[in-house]
Amino acid sequence: MAQIYSNAYITILASNAGDAAHGFLAHRDALGASSARIPFRIAPNRFGSITARRYEYRSPSVKPDNPLSTRAWALQEHMMASRTLAYTKHTLEWRCATTMMSLNDSLNLDLNYAPVPKLISQLSTNPEEALLEWSRILEDYSGRYMSIQSDKLPAIAALAERFAAVLGHYYAGLWRYDLIKQLCWVAAILQEQRAGNPYRAPSWSWASVNEISLWYNDGEEDCCNLVSAEVLPKNAQVPFGEVVYASIKIRGKVYIASVRGLEGFEPTHELIWYESVVAEPPLQKFYQTYFHQHTESTVPSRGSAFKARVYWDCKEFRNEPSIVREFLQIPITSGKQL
Amino acid sequence: MAKFVGLVLLLLRRHWNPENEELGRVYRGLVLIPAGPGIVRRIGTFEGLGEYDIEDVVEQEITIV
Numbered sequence: 001m002a003q004i005y006s007n008a009y010i011t012i013l014a015s016n017a018g019d020a021a022h023g024f025l026a027h028r029d030a031l032g033a034s035s036a037r038i039p040f041r042i043a044p045n046r047f048g049s050i051t052a053r054r055y056e057y058r059s060p061s062v063k064p065d066n067p068l069s070t071r072a073w074a075l076q077e078h079m080m081a082s083r084t085l086a087y088t089k090h091t092l093e094w095r096c097a098t099t100m101m102s103l104n105d106s107l108n109l110d111l112n113y114a115p116v117p118k119l120i121s122q123l124s125t126n127p128e129e130a131l132l133e134w135s136r137i138l139e140d141y142s143g144r145y146m147s148i149q150s151d152k153l154p155a156i157a158a159l160a161e162r163f164a165a166v167l168g169h170y171y172a173g174l175w176r177y178d179l180i181k182q183l184c185w186v187a188a189i190l191q192e193q194r195a196g197n198p199y200r201a202p203s204w205s206w207a208s209v210n211e212i213s214l215w216y217n218d219g220e221e222d223c224c225n226l227v228s229a230e231v232l233p234k235n236a237q238v239p240f241g242e243v244v245y246a247s248i249k250i251r252g253k254v255y256i257a258s259v260r261g262l263e264g265f266e267p268t269h270e271l272i273w274y275e276s277v278v279a280e281p282p283l284q285k286f287y288q289t290y291f292h293q294h295t296e297s298t299v300p301s302r303g304s305a306f307k308a309r310v311y312w313d314c315k316e317f318r319n320e321p322s323i324v325r326e327f328l329q330i331p332i333t334s335g336k337q338l
Numbered sequence: 339m340a341k342f343v344g345l346v347l348l349l350l351r352r353h354w355n356p357e358n359e360e361l362g363r364v365y366r367g368l369v370l371i372p373a374g375p376g377i378v379r380r381i382g383t384f385e386g387l388g389e390y391d392i393e394d395v396v397e398q399e400i401t402i403v
Contacts, residue, residue, distance in 0.1 A: 183368060183380070203379040204368075204402045227399055247377075251399045254370075 002080050002158030006120070011081035013074075015066040015088040022067075024087045065089045072144035072155045075137070079120045080158055097121040120162050127177050130166040134175070138185075143211040150200045150242055152207045157240035164240070171229045172246040173207040179226050180250070185212045202246040224252020370402065377401045 005011055014024035042048045066088050068074045078084060083096040092103040097119060124130050141156055153160075153173060160170055169176035174183070185206045201207035227249040234242040370378040378400050 202403055245403075247401050247403045249399055249401045252397070254396045254398060254400065 002076060002161075005077050005080040006082065006158075008081060010083045010085060011077070013068060013078060013084055013086040013088075015068040015086045017087075018067045028088070028090055028092075070145050072141060072146040072151065075141050075144060076156055076159045079118065079137075080162075081119060082121060084119070095119060120159060123162060123166065125166055127166055130163060131175065131178060131182075134163055134167070135182075138173075138206055138212065142206055142209075150198060152200050153243060154238070154241040157238065160240040169229070170240055171231050171248065172201050172205040172243045174205060176226070176229070179229075179248070180224060187212055199244065201243060202248075204248060205246065224250045227251050370400075377403055379403060 014022075016026065016028075017024040036052055037049050038052055039047055039049045068078075084094070086093040086095070094101045118133070124133065137156075137159065146152065146155060156173075160173075163175070164170055167175040167177045171179070183204055187209050206212045229248045230246065231243055232245040233239050234244050368380050370380055376399075380402055
């Protein structure tokens with residue numbers, strides 16, 4: 001399908017249609033309330049205008065206005081196109097490799113980082129810029145809906161293939177170029193879907209969860225090195241698609257630490273994710289082996305004990321949710337096993 | 339106050355925070371848990387040094403699956 005879109009002379013996007021049976025030629029309300037047109041002089045006898053809108057950050061959990069922008073497969077179909085004409089909720093928008101125009105200069109800021117998605121033909125040949133672009137794509141893509149969860153990597157494979165020309169080796173959603181930095185993605189929402197679902201990506205890949213945030217700051221230094229990586233694709237003919245196994249070996253410092261927590265706890269939604277993690281068979285065995293040894297005698301079951309402890313941690317971290325997320329403590333005996 | 343030990347913490351990146359030198363180096367890293375001999379799984383990230391004491395530091399190779 002990627003070739004179909006990339007070879008088409010123009011791709012028409014029914015962006016505001018919820019499905020194939022939904023019309024897309026409805027009345028469009030312009031985004032006028034929060035934007036303003038500002039005239040300026042282009043040349044001594046020529047005037048133009050720019051349309052400005054206050055920047056409003058939208059969490060990845062906030063869905064865009066146009067239904068097409070919520071669907072995972074649609075992202076690469078959009079980006080692979082050489083030219084697009086999009087019927088959006090607020091305007092009619094044209095994009096090609098050199099420009100983007102909207103009807104009556106109206107706006108279609110459907111995503112957090114307009115104008116994303118860029119067309120793939122606009123991809124930079126500079127690795128740093130390409131990696132930044134990849135991260136922006138992922139923040140959009142990772143929260144998009146897909147019917148089949150194992151499509152997480154396949155639905156972006158065509159884009160990955162194009163990025164590979166700039167970024168080199170591809171490991172289940174990450175690039176060898178500056179890979180250590182890419183490991184530090186953060187789940188934007190509670191990740192309940194990990195437990196009990198078929199394998200779709202290694203735990204170090206953003207593709208193993210839904211909706212992520214990435215922090216790529218300059219001026220940081222890596223504290224570990226990539227030693228090797230191994231990826232086993234489901235189909236050897238589709239190296240950028242679905243994987244059945246992947247691992248990376250890194251060398252660095254492992255810190256074993258004791259954590260000071262606070263007394264008291266009460267039920268919290270933050271438990272959901274942790275319970276899901278523990279529900280996975282390998283970890284069930286781990287906690288049955290080690291966690292129970294440190295359980296308070298008043299706790300009736302292993303499951304309850306785990307809840308208490310995790311919340312006990314979360315209560316401390318809730319004061320600074322932006323600093324620590326998805327934090328989990330485990331007994332020292334397990335740490336020594338590494 | 340109870341004390342639980344054994345957080346398997348891999349510190350990956352660090353940078354200097356020029357706006358608050360008291361913080362010194364700020365770390366960013368992964369929270370990992372054992373998944374087998376020498377093998378770990380990534381379960382999350384953290385940023386900043388929280389309320390904990392580092393008891394041991396081991397330089398080693400690990401495999402994340």
